[in-house]
Amino acid sequence: MITSPIPNNQNNPHNNPASRNLKVAREFEALFTSMMMKSMRKTVFDNGFVPKSIGERIYTDLLDLEYSKIISNNASFGLAEQIVKQIESTGDKSGIMKALQGIGNQSWMIDPRFIPEQVKLPSVKSLSQRVAHWNTYIDEASSAFNVDRNLIAAVIAQESAGNPYAVSRAGAKGLMQLMDSTARDLGVKQVFNPQENIMAGTKYLDHLLKEFKGNETLALASYNAGPNAVKKYNGVPPYKETQNYIGRVLLLRDKFQQHAEAQSMDKSENGE
16 A cells, blocks of 8 residues: 655745755746846837737736746746856845845835736827727627627727727737636637627627626626626626726717717718
C-alpha cells in the first residue's frame, strides 16, 4: 500500500525565507518587464496592433503582465537574482520585502486610464459614427428578433463603443461583450466576428426582454448584472455600475432614434 507522507510545514519551500525572497523578487522583475513592454509599445507608430479602446488596453496590459511572468520564471534577465543578493546583504530584510510586495499598489503605478472617473466617454455623435459601421448587421438582427434597432445600437455603443475586438476585465468579448459561457450557449463560433456577435447579443437581449415582459429597464439590468441579480432584488440591483449602465443605454437609444428621425426628415425634404 502506498501512503502519502504528512505535509511538513518546515519542508514546504514556500516557508523557506530564501524561496520567499526569490518569489517576491521574480514578481518585481515581472512587473518591471511589463513596464518595459508598455514603454516599448508607445514607440510604435499607430497601427492595428496598438490598443486604442479601454477594453483593448486592459486586455493588452494583462497579456503583457502574463508574458512578463513567463519571462521572469523561464528566461530571467537576472534582475531577480540581483535583488535577492541585495536583500541578503542588507540588515532590514523585512522592510525591503514589504516595499517590493507593495510597489504595485503605489499611486504612481496605477494606470489612470482604468480609473472610471478619468475615463472620458466618447460623444454621442462619435459613438453613432462608430456603431453605424455595423448598421447592416444591426438591421439584420433587429428584423430577426424584432428588437428595436436603436436599442441594439445603444447596447453596442455602451458595451464596446463599436470596437469588435473589445475585451473587458471580466472577459466579455466583442461588440456586445459576450461572456464565453453565454457565447457558447448561443452557439457562437467566432465571438469577434461582428455579425455573429451582434446576432447572438440581440438574441440574448430578446430573451431577456421576453423574460421580463418587454421591460427594457429590467432587461438591460439583466444584460449588465445578470438575471439572477435582478431576481434576487426583485428589480434593478443596487449596483451603481448597473444603474448608470441602464441610464446611459436608454439615453443613447433615444439619441440614436432622434438622429435617425432627423436623417429621415432631411431625406424627405430633399426628395430622396
